[in-house]
Amino acid sequence: MSVSATLTDIDAVSKYVPDVFEIMDPVLNLSYQKCCGVRWMGGGEYSLIAVMTPARHLPTGTEGAYILVIWENKTAPILGGREECGMPKVFADIPDYHRLDELVTFHASHEGRVFLEVELRLERELTADELEERTGNGGVNQLGWRYIPNIGRPGAALSHATLYPAETKYLSGSVGAGKVAWTRAEALFNPVQAPVVNALEGLPVLEYREGMFAKAVTNLRADLARDLG
Numbered sequence: 001m002s003v004s005a006t007l008t009d010i011d012a013v014s015k016y017v018p019d020v021f022e023i024m025d026p027v028l029n030l031s032y033q034k035c036c037g038v039r040w041m042g043g044g045e046y047s048l049i050a051v052m053t054p055a056r057h058l059p060t061g062t063e064g065a066y067i068l069v070i071w072e073n074k075t076a077p078i079l080g081g082r083e084e085c086g087m088p089k090v091f092a093d094i095p096d097y098h099r100l101d102e103l104v105t106f107h108a109s110h111e112g113r114v115f116l117e118v119e120l121r122l123e124r125e126l127t128a129d130e131l132e133e134r135t136g137n138g139g140v141n142q143l144g145w146r147y148i149p150n151i152g153r154p155g156a157a158l159s160h161a162t163l164y165p166a167e168t169k170y171l172s173g174s175v176g177a178g179k180v181a182w183t184r185a186e187a188l189f190n191p192v193q194a195p196v197v198n199a200l201e202g203l204p205v206l207e208y209r210e211g212m213f214a215k216a217v218t219n220l221r222a223d224l225a226r227d228l229g
Contacts, residue, residue: 001031001032001033001034001212001213001214001215001216001218002031002032002033002097002104002106002118002120002211002212002213002214003029003030003031003032003211003212003213003214004029004030004118004120004178004179004180004208004211005027005028005029005030005178005208005209005210005211006027006028006030006180006205006206006207006208006209007026007027007205007206007207007208007209008026008027008028008203008204008205008206009026009203009204009206010023010026012202012203012204013026013028013053013203016068016199017053017055017066017068018145018161020057020058020059020161021055021056021057021058021066021143021161022055022056022058023053023054023055023066024054024055024056024063025053025054026053027053027054027209028051028052028053028068028200028203029051029052029053029054029065030049030050030051030118030180031048031049031050031051031052032047032048032049032094032097032106032118033047033048033049033050033218034047034096034097035047035048035218041074041076041077044074046072046073046074046076046077047072047073047094047095047096048070048071048072048073048077048094049070049071049092049094049106049108049116050067050069050070050071051067051068051069051070051200052065052066052067052068052142053065053066053068054066055143057143057161057163057228059228059229060228060229062141062143062163062228063141064140064141064142064143064163065140065141065142065143066143066144067087067088067142067143067144068088068200069088069089069090069196069200070087070088070089070090071089071090071091071092071094071108072089072090072091072092072094073091073092073093073094075091077089078090078091080222081164081220083146083148084222084225085144085146085162085164085222085225086144086145086146086147086160086161086162086164087142087144087162087164088144088145090192090193090196091110092108092109092110092115092193093108093109093110094106094107094108095107102121102122102123102176103119103120103121103122104119104120104121104122104213105117105118105119105120106118110185110190110193111189111190113183113185113189113190114183115182115183115185115190115193115197116180116181116182116183116197117180117181117183118178118179118180118181119178119179120176120177120178120179120211120212120213121176121177121178122174122175122176122213123174123175123176123177124174124175124176125172125173125174126170126172126173126174126175126212126214131170131171131172131173132170134168134170134173135168135169135170139165139166139167139168139218139219140165140166140168141163141164141165142163142164142165142166143161143162143163143164143228144161144162144164145159145160145161145162146158146159146160146161146162146227147159160227160228160229161227161228161229162225162226162227162228163224163225163226163228164220164221164222164225165221165224165225166218166219166220166221167218167219167221168216168217168218168219169216169217169218170214170215170216171214171215171216171217172214172215173212173213173214173215173216174212174213174214175210175211175212175213176210176211176212176213177208177210177211178208178211179208180205180208182197182200182201183197183201184197184198184201185197185198
């Protein structure tokens with residue numbers, strides 16, 4: 001798991017978050033995860049890159065991270081998380097991360113064109129107490145919006161806020177300084193995802209905050225996922 005955080009403009013990012021959510025801190029957390037030994041995939045693996053911002057669901061007071069987009073490189077986790085739990089998942093090619101000494105890098109591409117590059121330079125290891133504290137925070141409430149259009153006519157068959165909790169136990173990790181680089185997508189070559197990539201590329205970076213590179217065990221609690229109304 002690798003997480004990079006950037007401070008951005010609250011008005012700019014609010015345009016992409018439904019009105020029933022309140023942004024608690026205008027920070028974009030970009031998370032890369034190499035998921036190995038996935039039980040429901042028969043011990044298989046997949047990779048993902050998620051972009052999220054701390055938010056509160058105003059009608060219920062539920063706090064968590066509103067998921068702006070998740071790129072994944074396998075079909076099964078896309079379908080399960082998107083149609084069932086409302087997570088905004090789409091496909092991308094996500095190679096394994098590279099680590100050279102204290103430099104960690106990863107990237108994502110679509111149809112051979114790279115649209116995201118991230119690097120994290122590690123500065124120090126997390127202590128056992130820090131790992132326990134991060135584990136003790138109880139994971140994250142992933143907040144999303146499930147939208148399924150009607151067939152053959154305008155409007156939505158489903159349109160509502162969703163909650164999809166995830167629990168994480170940190171085993172080891174380091175923190176450091178990160179940097180994120182988006183490449184604007186041309187609609188000719190990426191007509192479906194270009195609006196998403198270009199929206200994120202257009203958000204101002206006011207400050208880079210501490211990033212993390214960690215080994216962890218994550219449990220996606222689909223059994224606790226629910227419609228927030």
